[in-house]
Amino acid sequence: MTTDVITTSIDEQPHELDPNKPLVQVKDLEVSFRTQGGDVHAVRGVNFDIYPGETVAIVGESGSGKSTTATALMNLLPGNGRISGGQVLIEDKDISKLGQRQMAAVRGHVIGYVPQDPMSNLNPVWSVGFQVREAIKANGLAKGRKEVEARAIEVLQQAGLSDAERRMKQFPHQFSGGMRQRVLIGIGLGANPKLLIADEPTSALDVTVQKTILDHIENLTRARNTAVLLITHDLGLAAERASKVIVMHQGKIVEAGPSRAILTDPQHPYTRRLLAAAPSIASQRIGATVSEDAKDEGVIELASIAKDRHEEAEAHAGGAVVKVEDLTKVFSIRRGGFKSEDLTAVDNVSFEVHKGTTMALVGESGSGKTTVARMILGLETPTSGEITVGGTRLDKAQGKELFDVRRRMQPVFQDPYASLDPQRSIGAIIGEPLKVHKVGDAKSRTARVEELLDQVSLPGAIAHRYPNELSGGQRQRVAIARALALKPEVVVLDEAVSALDVLVQAQVLQLLADLQTELGLTYLFITHDLAVVRVIADEVAVMEQGKIVEAGATDEVFANPQQAYTQRLLDAIPGSGLDWAV
Amino acid sequence: MSDKNPHYVAPIEESDQTEIDQVKLSERKSTLWLDAWRDLRRRPLFYVALVIVIFIVAMSVFPSWFTDIDPYATDSADLSKSNGPAEPGHPLGFTRQGQDIWARIVYGASTSLSVGLITVAITAILGVPMGAIAGFFGGWVDSLLSRIGDIFFSLPYFLAAVVVMTVLSDYRNVWVISVAIGGFAWATLARIVRAEVLQVKQQEYVQASTSLGRSRMGTLINHVLPNSITPAIAYLTLALGAAIVAEATLSFLGIGLPNSIMSWGNEISQASITVRTDPLPLIYPSLALIITVLAFTILGELLRDALDPKARARR
Numbered sequence: 001m002t003t004d005v006i007t008t009s010i011d012e013q014p015h016e017l018d019p020n021k022p023l024v025q026v027k028d029l030e031v032s033f034r035t036q037g038g039d040v041h042a043v044r045g046v047n048f049d050i051y052p053g054e055t056v057a058i059v060g061e062s063g064s065g066k067s068t069t070a071t072a073l074m075n076l077l078p079g080n081g082r083i084s085g086g087q088v089l090i091e092d093k094d095i096s097k098l099g100q101r102q103m104a105a106v107r108g109h110v111i112g113y114v115p116q117d118p119m120s121n122l123n124p125v126w127s128v129g130f131q132v133r134e135a136i137k138a139n140g141l142a143k144g145r146k147e148v149e150a151r152a153i154e155v156l157q158q159a160g161l162s163d164a165e166r167r168m169k170q171f172p173h174q175f176s177g178g179m180r181q182r183v184l185i186g187i188g189l190g191a192n193p194k195l196l197i198a199d200e201p202t203s204a205l206d207v208t209v210q211k212t213i214l215d216h217i218e219n220l221t222r223a224r225n226t227a228v229l230l231i232t233h234d235l236g237l238a239a240e241r242a243s244k245v246i247v248m249h250q251g252k253i254v255e256a257g258p259s260r261a262i263l264t265d266p267q268h269p270y271t272r273r274l275l276a277a278a279p280s281i282a283s284q285r286i287g288a289t290v291s292e293d294a295k296d297e298g299v300i301e302l303a304s305i306a307k308d309r310h311e312e313a314e315a316h317a318g319g320a321v322v323k324v325e326d327l328t329k330v331f332s333i334r335r336g337g338f339k340s341e342d343l344t345a346v347d348n349v350s351f352e353v354h355k356g357t358t359m360a361l362v363g364e365s366g367s368g369k370t371t372v373a374r375m376i377l378g379l380e381t382p383t384s385g386e387i388t389v390g391g392t393r394l395d396k397a398q399g400k401e402l403f404d405v406r407r408r409m410q411p412v413f414q415d416p417y418a419s420l421d422p423q424r425s426i427g428a429i430i431g432e433p434l435k436v437h438k439v440g441d442a443k444s445r446t447a448r449v450e451e452l453l454d455q456v457s458l459p460g461a462i463a464h465r466y467p468n469e470l471s472g473g474q475r476q477r478v479a480i481a482r483a484l485a486l487k488p489e490v491v492v493l494d495e496a497v498s499a500l501d502v503l504v505q506a507q508v509l510q511l512l513a514d515l516q517t518e519l520g521l522t523y524l525f526i527t528h529d530l531a532v533v534r535v536i537a538d539e540v541a542v543m544e545q546g547k548i549v550e551a552g553a554t555d556e557v558f559a560n561p562q563q564a565y566t567q568r569l570l571d572a573i574p575g576s577g578l579d580w581a582v
Numbered sequence: 583m584s585d586k587n588p589h590y591v592a593p594i595e596e597s598d599q600t601e602i603d604q605v606k607l608s609e610r611k612s613t614l615w616l617d618a619w620r621d622l623r624r625r626p627l628f629y630v631a632l633v634i635v636i637f638i639v640a641m642s643v644f645p646s647w648f649t650d651i652d653p654y655a656t657d658s659a660d661l662s663k664s665n666g667p668a669e670p671g672h673p674l675g676f677t678r679q680g681q682d683i684w685a686r687i688v689y690g691a692s693t694s695l696s697v698g699l700i701t702v703a704i705t706a707i708l709g710v711p712m713g714a715i716a717g718f719f720g721g722w723v724d725s726l727l728s729r730i731g732d733i734f735f736s737l738p739y740f741l742a743a744v745v746v747m748t749v750l751s752d753y754r755n756v757w758v759i760s761v762a763i764g765g766f767a768w769a770t771l772a773r774i775v776r777a778e779v780l781q782v783k784q785q786e787y788v789q790a791s792t793s794l795g796r797s798r799m800g801t802l803i804n805h806v807l808p809n810s811i812t813p814a815i816a817y818l819t820l821a822l823g824a825a826i827v828a829e830a831t832l833s834f835l836g837i838g839l840p841n842s843i844m845s846w847g848n849e850i851s852q853a854s855i856t857v858r859t860d861p862l863p864l865i866y867p868s869l870a871l872i873i874t875v876l877a878f879t880i881l882g883e884l885l886r887d888a889l890d891p892k893a894r895a896r897r
Binding site for chain 2: 252253254255256257258261262267268269273300377378379403406407409410411413414415418419420421422423424432433436437458459461462464465466468469470471473474479482486503504507
């Protein structure tokens with residue numbers, strides 16, 4: 001990430017605005033979408049103000065209406081959506097009364113926008129320079145070719161791209177995700193707006209890049225006295241970055257206030273649930289004592305789950321079930337013609353996973369962690385090295401032996417929407433491993449499926465239904481049930497909770513912890529999220545560019561990281577900078 | 583700042599405090615096929631096409647339900663009525679040979695439909711496995727099968743069928759003409775299936791199937807094929823119409839089916855001699871052809887839309 005070094009030069013004059021006069025006033029805002037099944041009210045009576053220079057965060061799960069609220073501020077709702085009630089006042093002007101032209105002037109000049117996914121928000125067929133120039137011309141910031149060019153270079157320099165002049169001619173695919181997001185931030189701030197809306201600006205990026213991007217937004221906006229509206233699903237991140245946090249749930253604000261008050265003294269049960277379930281916050285609390293009092297109905301206290309699980313695992317830990325020695329995987333990448341290039345994805349990796357415990361393999365994208373998981377699952381053949389599962393050499397196993405060793409190890413994958421065959425009923429999906437391994441007869445298999453559904457807290461009635469009726473969290477529970485069908489010793493969880501909403505994620509983590517205690521399972525947990533590692537893992541191995549750079553007991557690694565890279569990952573956990581002594 | 587940012591808490595009674603992520607099942611089951619059926623059921627055009635198709639199928643299986651005349655009987659022609667107008671019992675009039683046009687259309691339906699179905703079956707038998715195996719196994723298998731497909735793809739299937747029918751002029755029957763058309767038309771289907779399989783095999787449920795111990799072939803048949811077959815089904819319905827047209831065209835050119843077999847193409851061909859003086863013997867079988875092909879085309883396109891959930895969401 002050496003290219004992501006910030007070289008910010010700020011020459012913009014800070015906005016001089018009355019700090020007591022709100023920049024944006026949202027009054028009883030209601031937004032509805034017209035759909036086939038009638039009108040859907042996505043936002044229902046939302047009130048808040050944004051003052052100049054202030055950072056406000058809207059926190060909520062998917063479907064809470066947080067992004068819809070942000071798009072309504074810019075009057076950029078999709079075609080079937082409209083503001084069905086209330087007002088949005090920007091500098092005392094009602095945006096619903098502004099014409100197209102006036103609204104266009106507001107966008108860019110008054111409100112800048114940084115979208116969620118930097119990968120799809122730059123047009124791949126135009127150079128980055130073209131797209132920056134386009135934004136500058138659209139905002140009327142400069143006239144004449146030379147002036148526009150100069151201004152574009154300036155914008156990119158401010159975005160923290162060294163060598164901006166040369167970079168102008170490059171295309172989006174030559175930029176990393178972090179750099180693209182910097183370009184988009186540059187475009188968003190290009191016209192020096194008074195408010196910058198950042199909609200999950202870092203959720204598509206690697207953890208360490210996330211932090212630099214958020215720092216970058218903070219530096220730029222603070223210097224210019226620009227207000228920021230940050231949309232996020234992470235309460236820890238919101239509390240760390242914003243002075244004011246708004247918690248949304250099902251289109252309504254459930255709680256709003258100074259971030260410190262929300263964090264230390266949450267009043268609404270939903271906010272308390274979110275706080276208890278957020279891994280970023282739980283991971284900070286684990287070290288401290290977990291308060292056992294004030295437990296509400298339905299609150300999943302991640303920190304206490306983690307503690308109980310860890311104690312249980314420690315008490316029952318056994319010998320090594322999975323043993324990986326000097327594992328190496330080299331991919332050969334075609335480079336056109338007959339040339340090819342070797343890429344060492346996994347480089348001499350060795351570790352052991354002990355029975356009844358959880359081992360986490362952490363790293364950023366491209367670190368090789370998923371390749372390790374795929375080799376352990378027998379989906380990829382190692383170039384060299386040994387994998388032993390319960391005494392059987394997996395890398396040498398073939399035919400019957402491989403078939404048998406697969407029974408002892410089952411996967412749960414990342415994407416809940418892709419991991420279940422849409423054409424099979426839930427019962428058939430969960431029963432498939434039993435059928436393939438010829439366990440029992442049809443009747444006993446049905447009974448086992450029912451038992452498994454019960455274990456993952458799903459009603460037996462869904463056995464005859466199909467995956468499209470289930471939510472992401474429910475699908476993931478079905479995937480866990482399928483993995484457990486053959487009573488395996490090891491479950492390989494490849495980013496198994498990364499795609500889930502905070503509360504659902506906590507619920508699945510709780511389920512995994514319960515199942516481990518109950519069945520003595522061994523988990524190999526692949527993730528990029530160190531906060532989750534803190535909650536679920538007994539041991540952790542940190543991977544960087546195919547190598548394990550640091551490994552050890554989770555508590556020790558978190559308390560005393562030996563490598564600068566591990567330290568960077570730890571620092572990148574949102575909320576790590578907050579003071580937790582309440 | 584405290585005056586600007588008061589700590590607001592929503593009334594607790596107002597907000598939904600139900601369990602996290604509860605299972606909410608709709609009253610009716612929902613699968614790809616059921617949803618497609620529900621989608622089709624709401625489309626009037628679907629019923630129009632379906633009625634026509636059922637009518638044609640009935641005609642070809644039970645021609646005697648539709649006409650009392652057996653055009654294959656030697657006494658069915660009455661030259662005195664050559665190109666005669668409609669009269670009671672003969673609703674569409676007579677051909678130049680004095681045969682009943684309606685009866686010939688009714689008996690021709692089975693030929694058209696047989697050619698259509700056999701051709702589609704051949705196309706599917708060749709195209710689906712070729713495409714599926716090429717897409718799923720990749721590597722040299724894919725290269726080999728795809729190149730074979732490319733060779734067939736580069737031959738216009740109709741031209742190839744003309745050549746085959748000319749060479750095999752002594753063996754003209756429904757089967758030969760179907761093989762001649764289907765044997766060269768499968769490459770497009772193989773491409774469609776291959777593209778779909780390439781996409782489906784990346785899905786995590788395919789990896790899950792492998793890691794629970796299914797063989798590669800087992801995974802392909804159990805998980806990959808069922809999820810990649812829907813575009814093929816829509817394509818085959820469209821291909822059925824195209825095959826009927828191809829047969830009619832070959833027969834019209836005199837290299838299709840022999841005159842002893844009743845087919846719409848033959849009817850059109852024979853009537854073309856007198857088209858300037860008596861167009862009706864040509865127009866009626868042409869209409870039958872157009873309506874039939876149109877019905878299959880509409881059905882194919884409706885199926886394609888109904889089986890694509892993304893397209894359904896767009897409407």
